[in-house]
Amino acid sequence: MTAVLELKNISKIYPGVKALEDVGLQLFSGEVHALLGENGAGKSTLVKVMTGAEIKSKGDIIFQKKTYNFSTPIEAQQVGISTVYQEVNLLPNLSVAQNLFLGHEPKRFGFIDHSLMVKKAKQLLTRFNLDIDVTVDLSSYSVAVQQLIAIARGIAMSAQVLILDEPTASLDADEVKVLFKVMNQLKSEGVAIVFITHFLDQVYQISDRITVLRNGKKVGEYITDKLPQPKLVEAMLGKELKELTGSHRAESSMTQKRENEKLLRMENVSSKGSIQQFDLDVSKGQAVGLAGLLGSGRTEVCKALFGIDRLNEGRITLAGLKLRLSQPSDAIHAGIALCPEDRKTDGIIGPLSIRENITLALQARLGWWRYLSKQKSQILADLYIEKLLIATPDADKPINQLSGGNQQKVILARWLAIEPSLLILDEPTRGIDIGAHAEILSLINSLRKGGMSLLVTSSELEELVAFASKVVVMRDRKKVKELSGHELTSQHVMTAIAEG
C-alpha cells in the first residue's frame, strides 16, 4: 500500500531557529492520523508546509506519487489537500450555501444558479447528517454546525487529504460525537485525515495511527492501539516514566508551620469555556505548581485568578477577604501579580527602557496622580537589576535589546516591585537559556522563604517538583490530582497527567 501523501525529510529553518528537522510523515487513504506534540513541537509548522502556507527549506512532498512544491494554500487545495483551521474561517454574513461554494459557485449562462447551488449544498450536507436551511446566514447556527460546514467546504473541493487543526477545541461532548461520526464516514470513503488535538482521550477514540513531534523532530510513528497512554505522554514530554529518587522534600518544620496560614483559597471556581469546578489552597510562603499538558487549563487558572477571565461560579478569597475580580487592576490592588506565558506579546513593552518596564505596574498601582519620580524609579530599577542579576550596562537600555532570560527577569522585577502577596508565574522558564533558568529557580526559592506565595505553571515537571511543595495536576480543564509530601515526584505527576 502506498501513501497518498508522504513527507520526506522536511526541514524548515527560520532565521536563527530550526522549526523542523528531517521530519517525515506518511498518510494512507482511509486513516485518521493524529499529529501530536507539545507547544512548539512543530505541528503547526508541519501543517503549514504541507498546505503551502509556508515554504519548506528542505525535503520532499509527494502527493499521489508526484512531487509538489506548494507556494500558496490555493495550490494545495486545488490538488486535493484541504485544511480546516482552528478558528472557523467562514463568513458569518453569507448563507450556508454561499459559504460552501464561495469561489466556485455553480453557474448557468455566466450567472450564479442559486437553485442549483442550494440543491448541491443540501446534497453535500446530507453526508454529514445535517438537514438545515442552507439559505439562511451561517451565523444562525452553532459553532459545531459551522465547524461541520467548514469541513464540508473542504470536502466540496474534492479533498483526498483533510487536515483538521484542533477541530474539537470549541465543541462540547455531543458535538464532538457528531464530528467523529463524520470523520469515520469520510474515512470509510477513503479520505486521509490528519487530526491535531491536545485532548488525548479523543486521540484514542478516533485515530488509527499517531505521529509525535518534539522540538521540531519526529519522535516516532505509532499504531494507536499498541501505544498505551502513559507511553504516549512519555513520547510527547520526552522523559521516561522512571522513579525519581532523592526527593529533597525534607523541608524544615518551620516552613511547614508557616504553610498552615492559608493565603489564597479558590472554591468551586468555574469560568465559561475555560475551567470547571476548580479548588485550590495556597498557604503563605508556599510555592504551588500547576502541571498538565497544553490546553489542560493551567493558563486558564492563572487568568481567572488575575481577573482576565470572568468567573461563572465559585469564590476566591485572599487572606480571608472575598475577591471580586472583574479586571486585572482589581487583582493588582488585591496584591496578586501575574507574569504571563507569552512574554513577547503580553509582557514586555519593547522600545521602553528597563527602568520604565520595571516601574510600570507599580505606577499603575499607585495611580497616575501619585507620580513616581525619576529618582525613585531609578533607585528601584538599580535595586532589581542588582538583586536579579539582570545583565545590562544601565537601566535605560530598551528592553527588546536584552536576551530572553533577562527580559523575563525584568518582568519579574516589575511585579516584585509592587510587593505582591501572591505571585503567579505562567511558564517562567520557557525559552530562556540554562543559566538564567537556574537563576529564576533560585529566585523563586528565596521569594518563598521571604514569605511570598507563588503559583507556578510549567511543562518542565522536574523543575516543578524541585521547588513546589504541592503540585496540582490538571487535565481537560479540571483538577485531577493534588500531590504533596513524599508523593511528589515527577514520576507521579507524569502518571497523573497521563491517567488522571
Place this chain on the structure above:
Amino acid sequence: MFTRRYLPLWITTSLLVFLFAVGAFHFDGFGSLRVIINLFSDNAFLMITAIGMTLVIISGGIDLSVGSVIALSGVAVSVLISEYHWHPVWAFIVVLPLGTMFGMLMGLIIYNYRLQPFIVTLAGMFLARGLATTLSEQSLEIDHPFYDFVSDFGFQLSGGAWLDLSTMTFVVILLIVIMLMHFTSFGNNIYAIGGDEKSAQLMGVPVKRTTVTIYAVSSLLATVAGIIFTFYTFSGYALAAVGVELDAIAAVVIGGTLLTGGRGFVAGTVLGVLLMGVIQTYITFDGTLSSWWTKIVIGLLLFFFIVLQKLLNHTSTART
C-alpha cells in the same frame, strides 16, 4: 423572506408607504403618479451615486469622494463642450473612463498600502474638488442642441407624468447592479470581503481585484451622476454637489445596509433615497415648514436606523 436579513428593508418600505399615504391624505395631488415619477427624476443622480456607495459600504469601506467627482465630471464635460466645442457624446466618452480610473487609483492605494478608505477617499474628495475649481472657477453654461434634444426626450405617462431619460438611465443601472450583486461571483465577493476580509482571502476571494473594482464602480457611477446633473442645470459648476456623499451615505444606511459591511441591498438604498425624497416633497407641499426640516427628519431617521442596526446585530451575536 421575513428573516432578520430582510427586516431593515421591510421597515424602510413600511415607513415609505406610510409617509406617502399620510401625504396623499393631507394634500391634493400628492398621491399621484406624477409625484412618484418626479421623486425618481429629481433624485436620479443621487440614486445612481448611492448605488455605488452601497457596494463600497457592503464591502466594509466608504467613499467620501463621490460629491466632488460629480462636480469634477460636470465641470469637465462643460469645459469640453463650451470651451473646446466638443460634441457632448465625445465629452462623455472621454470623461467616463477618466472617472473610473480615479476610483481604481483610490482602490489600489487602499489595498496596496492597507490604508483606511475613509482617509484615502477624503484625499480623493479634496483632489477632485480642487481639480474641478482649476478647470473653471465660474459656473460654465452648456448651450448645445444635443442637450435640448436629450432633455426633451421622454415618454408621456398618464396624469401628466413625464418619464425622462435620467430616470430610464437610473433604472437600467439599477438592474445591472442588482444582477452583479446577486448573480455573479463579483457580488458574492463584495459581501464576503465585508463579512471578514481575512477569511475571504483564505477562502480564495481575489480581494485586491475586488477592492479596486468596487471603488472604480463607485467613481464611474458618480461620474455618470455628474453628467446627469448637467442635464438638470445645463451647466457645470465646481462647487456643485457639495455634501452629496453624505446624502448618499444616509440613504444607504436608511436603506438597511450595515455600516460595518457585509449586509445590505442595493434596492434598500433606492428605498432610502425615495424616503428622503418623500419627506422633502411633504415639506414642499406643506409650504409653511422651512426646507431645513428635511435635514432634521433625516437626522432623526438616521439615529433610528443606526440603533436598529445595533440591536439587530446584538440579537445575531446572541444567537450564535
